[in-house]
Amino acid sequence: METLIRAENLSKLYFINTGKTFRKTKFTAVNDVSFSIGKGEVFGLVGESGCGKSTLALLLLRLANASSGSIYYKDVDISELSYGAMRKYRKNLQVVFQDPYDSLDPRFSLEQIMEEPLKIHHYRDKGSRRDLIVKMFSSVGLGSELLKRYPHQLSGGQRQRLCIARSLILSPEFLVCDEAVAALDVSVQAQILNLLLDLKDEFNLTYLFISHNLSVVKFVSDRIGVMYFGNLVEMADTEELFRNVRHPYTAALLSASPDPDPESTKQREILGSGVPSIINPPSGCVFHPRCKYADEHCSREAPVLRDIGGDHLIACHKADMVKDGGARA
Amino acid sequence: MRELLRNKFIVIGGSIILIIVIIVVFAPMLTKYDYGAIDLPNKQQAPNAEHIMGTDAYGRDVWCRIVYGGRISLTVAICSTAIAMVFGTLLGTLSGYISGTLDFVLGRIVDVMMAFPMLLLSLIIGIALGSSTRNMFFSIGIPIIPMFYRLSRATTMSIKERSFVTAARSMGSSRWRLILRHIIPNVLPYILVIMSSAMGGAILAESSLGFLGYGIPLPTPSWGLIVNDGRSFMFTYPWTTAFSGAFIALTILGFNLLGDGLRDHMDPKIRTAAR
Numbered sequence: 001m002e003t004l005i006r007a008e009n010l011s012k013l014y015f016i017n018t019g020k021t022f023r024k025t026k027f028t029a030v031n032d033v034s035f036s037i038g039k040g041e042v043f044g045l046v047g048e049s050g051c052g053k054s055t056l057a058l059l060l061l062r063l064a065n066a067s068s069g070s071i072y073y074k075d076v077d078i079s080e081l082s083y084g085a086m087r088k089y090r091k092n093l094q095v096v097f098q099d100p101y102d103s104l105d106p107r108f109s110l111e112q113i114m115e116e117p118l119k120i121h122h123y124r125d126k127g128s129r130r131d132l133i134v135k136m137f138s139s140v141g142l143g144s145e146l147l148k149r150y151p152h153q154l155s156g157g158q159r160q161r162l163c164i165a166r167s168l169i170l171s172p173e174f175l176v177c178d179e180a181v182a183a184l185d186v187s188v189q190a191q192i193l194n195l196l197l198d199l200k201d202e203f204n205l206t207y208l209f210i211s212h213n214l215s216v217v218k219f220v221s222d223r224i225g226v227m228y229f230g231n232l233v234e235m236a237d238t239e240e241l242f243r244n245v246r247h248p249y250t251a252a253l254l255s256a257s258p259d260p261d262p263e264s265t266k267q268r269e270i271l272g273s274g275v276p277s278i279i280n281p282p283s284g285c286v287f288h289p290r291c292k293y294a295d296e297h298c299s300r301e302a303p304v305l306r307d308i309g310g311d312h313l314i315a316c317h318k319a320d321m322v323k324d325g326g327a328r329a
Numbered sequence: 330m331r332e333l334l335r336n337k338f339i340v341i342g343g344s345i346i347l348i349i350v351i352i353v354v355f356a357p358m359l360t361k362y363d364y365g366a367i368d369l370p371n372k373q374q375a376p377n378a379e380h381i382m383g384t385d386a387y388g389r390d391v392w393c394r395i396v397y398g399g400r401i402s403l404t405v406a407i408c409s410t411a412i413a414m415v416f417g418t419l420l421g422t423l424s425g426y427i428s429g430t431l432d433f434v435l436g437r438i439v440d441v442m443m444a445f446p447m448l449l450l451s452l453i454i455g456i457a458l459g460s461s462t463r464n465m466f467f468s469i470g471i472p473i474i475p476m477f478y479r480l481s482r483a484t485t486m487s488i489k490e491r492s493f494v495t496a497a498r499s500m501g502s503s504r505w506r507l508i509l510r511h512i513i514p515n516v517l518p519y520i521l522v523i524m525s526s527a528m529g530g531a532i533l534a535e536s537s538l539g540f541l542g543y544g545i546p547l548p549t550p551s552w553g554l555i556v557n558d559g560r561s562f563m564f565t566y567p568w569t570t571a572f573s574g575a576f577i578a579l580t581i582l583g584f585n586l587l588g589d590g591l592r593d594h595m596d597p598k599i600r601t602a603a604r
Contacts, residue, residue: 058495061499063495063498063499083504084503086501087501087503088501090499090500090501091501093499094499094500095495095496095499097492097495097496098492099492102491102492102493103491103492103493103495103496104493104496105493105497105511105515106515106596106597106598107514107515107595107596107597109597116497116500116502116510117500117501120500120501120502120503120506121501149601150597150598150601152597152598152601153601163496166496166500167496167499170500
């Protein structure tokens with residue numbers, strides 16, 4: 001498979017005020033993440049809130065600048081491009097955000113919202129712009145009679161369809177869905193997910209699908225990456241990951257996802273001690289304070305991502321002990 | 330245009346301003362007196378058929394002075410507020426959007442400006458530039474800049490974090506397009522609200538400068554000056570102050586309504602609900 005987008009040792013540090021004058025503390029939002037997404041693939045990214053999923057997406061799209069590492073789009077290193085030079089690549093790299101209420105300019109009518117990307121990329125003819133918009137609207141299931149409306153007159157689902165339409169109108173190759181369905185009702189979530197999968201075939205898209213909802217990610221993804229505390233801890237094909245969980249964090253994540261069977265006697269694995277402090281991260285493996293397999297080695301040395309066969313990558317010293325961890329989930 | 334006229338605030342506020350502007354523009358046709366002509370035997374008359382708003386302590390016709398004085402007061406109010414609004418909003422937005430060094434430098438300059446009492450700053454600028462009507466706009470406008478700067482900076486900082494701005498960036502929007510199309514239109518409603526109070530402040534500032542002798546050169550009247558003329562006799566003979574004060578109040582009310590109306594008109598939520 002041809003690689004569309006590739007991240008190499010991507011890191012993002014933020015500096016925050018700690019209340020002391022002239023003393024800023026750094027924290028690592030994304031730590032040395034490397035992965036690639038093949039053309040036509042749906043790559044799911046899961047992890048709990050604040051683990052750096054969204055930051056990673058912003059880095060890939062150059063909406064935030066990486067502290068170190070590089071990003072390749074079809075073998076072009078886009079990580080060092082200037083604001084202006086990046087603009088011509090933006091057409092191919094689009095994003096749908098989580099909150100459809102916040103991601104639409106309240107002062108623009110639907111038509112203006114849809115026209116904006118076209119105007120930016122110099123589609124000068126008003127008539128052909130209009131045709132494109134009407135066509136895109138029907139692709140995402142919105143009626144063109146809505147064009148004169150404003151975002152506040154739409155429902156959440158309609159808004160998210162509009163966001164999707166806006167991001168696809170420039171016919172991008174790569175679409176990031178950053179928690180794209182999290183803000184919607186469950187029934188609407190299903191509609192939007194199916195729409196996204198249909199559009200993928202219609203427009204030949206590649207997705208990076210970010211969510212904290214495992215069942216959603218399982219439903220759409222070909223391959224899944226699990227993030228914890230800024231680190232990519234496990235990555236495998238969807239089927240392989242759910243069949244053969246090897247990282248204790250992924251195992252805990254799977255055991256926490258709800259089971260629709262009321263008779264189910266699934267054992268929940270409760271992680272103790274909460275998420276570690278971002279200012280004062282744990283030594284060695286970042287997961288070791290919450291890990292039931294952890295020993296002294298884990299607190300000393302951080303594990304690196306290694307292939308355990310079948311393109312199943314994992315960053316854990318104790319992977320062999322977790323063999324049956326996810327079997328029930 | 331028709332949508333504009335559907336807004337009650339815009340219609341009422343606009344009419345008030347329009348009427349005052351007409352009165353001021355056609356001043357010579359509305360009065361037979363000379364605004365500077367002293368007529369001591371007829372001083373401090375209550376409103377009557379000859380002098381519809383009475384005469385002041387020197388026997389000058391108050392209505393005549395008000396219609397001529399409006400020329401100065403209105404121009405000063407509009408021009409100096411416009412100067413403050415344009416510079417304040419532009420600098421504030423840039424400062425909030427770019428942040429970093431520019432924000433720091435501009436922020437400190439504005440802090441220094443705000444450390445001076447507004448009137449003192451006006452005086453300093455006025456004296457430095459020299460006395461003329463055009464310089465008056467700057468000496469009154471510049472001290473109001475911080476008001477617009479602060480508000481637009483704070484608003485920009487909150488708006489630039491919203492997803493629709495990031496979305497515009499991801500579409501490949503240039504920085505200028507981002508600021509002009511997405512940020513400023515969302516900052517403007519807040520600016521319009523303080524615009525009307527700045528306008529009132531400017532009229533008063535002009536009169537204060539006039540009172541101190543650094544305003545528009547005498548004998549040209551301005552509303553603030555007329556209020557001041559009547560001030561010493563306010564309890565025995567309130568007419569002068571009352572009428573000129575009423576015109577100031579009416580003008581500010583007009584701009585206030587107009588500002589509110591425009592703000593509502595720019596908000597699609599309110600505009601579409603009114604249909």
